[in-house]
Amino acid sequence: MSARVLVGVKRVIDYAVKIRVKPDKTGVVTDGVKHSMNPFCEIAIEEAVRLKEKKLIKEVIAVSCGPQQSQETIRTALAMGADRGIHVDVSGKDYENLGPLQVSKILAALAKKEDVRLIILGKQAIDDDCNQTGQMTAALLDWPQGTFASQVDFQEDSLKVEREIDGGLETIKIKMPAVVTADLRLNEPRYATLPNIMKAKKKKIDTVKPSDLGVDLSSQLEVLSVEEPSQRQAGVKVETVEDLIKKLRDSGRI
Template sequence: MSSRVLVGVKRVIDYAVKIRVKPDRSGVVTDGVKHSMNPFCEIAVEEAVKLREKKLIKEVVVVSCGPQQVMETIRTALAMGADRGIHVEVTGKEYETLGPLQVSKIMAALAKKEEAKLVILGKQAIDDDCNQTGQMTAALLDWPQGTFASEVTIDGDKIKIVREIDGGLETIQINMPAVVTADLRLNTPRYATLPNIMKAKKKKIANVKPADLGVDLTSRIETVSVDDPPQRLAGVKVETVDDLVAKLKEAGNI
């Protein structure tokens, strides 16, 4: 039995919120805006809890990087059934520039420290849509990876993964320890029940700083500006095919 699975959970602006760009175009408005757990991270937590319920793993440890507010995201994961949490404290400017590479370094360091046999992450976050953290974590650990998983089956030290690819589905088998990233159809995350929310308050959350893990958070990327997508221009209605062809010619499209 593989002993421990590490799951990354990210606090993001809630998917139902309309995003607003800051007047100085340095980023998006986050103050006073509803946040929640990244939906793909919810799927990752659900999968880890299911594996523990099947007695394929012993312990589910959730990790979130950020300021004090990410504790709420960790508590949500604990209420879903995770065993304990790790809050990696990142604040101020470092949090603003925290990207997939920095998070991957943290996840890789914690995977070694916790002696995890499996790291499960959401395939991407809905705020930056990077889809890089899982792949970078696997590279830093030199572990095999199964990305975009829609089905995960553990048999001893091997994992069979059905992956969602452009052309359909691909089935691969990799050895543990490994990194898996969760796609949309992997499962439907459970809702945290009130008794489990109460139980989650008693579960342990360790606090660590990136320096404790020997991780340098210096960013190699500079955001030049953030802009709203351009407004779509109004369309034109035409009566006949001939009118359509004439309009297309006029616009230089044919």
């Protein structure tokens, strides 16, 4: 197959970092904080690379939207096996307002420009947990979607996607071009080896601006305040069911 695959890779605060809210409550502290690729995006890249290794697709394009540092995330994707990268340069106020809809518009425009047949994204990002970009991208392109994928099989010009739902697993068949979002159990991403990291430095990363793609980044959302979760009170141990009922009754819970 000669299809190209577009894979979104988001730069997020590393999962092991304790998040701190800014004193003015306008957002979270990002300066001097370790960032890495969103874990679900790693799974998406791994799936695309495996499809290429099986010769089911011909090229894997990694794309990231954000400031200059986003190129580090793209380099990680290239070291994992992506062929080339596209950095959509978004900074300042535009970056602060960058949400799923704006990213979806960018991905849809790139899909048309690059003539891709498949878009693979992580099902959600660990910073905002929105779980919207894949669905919005499919809607903008009017493509079928296979979300929360735990297994993807090529069948000529279609995909069989096993997806995780509340009641268990659901298997659907969708025609390409399509959008797939990766769930946790789709695969286990590989580590980038030192030789591949060195090779990735020579791979091409194109930089474009949203305006080059005809995308308007204006947002209708306004963040009023970002606050820490309220502190949980310490629990109390009770010896018997009777003690539990008494405690609940005394506290006015029953």
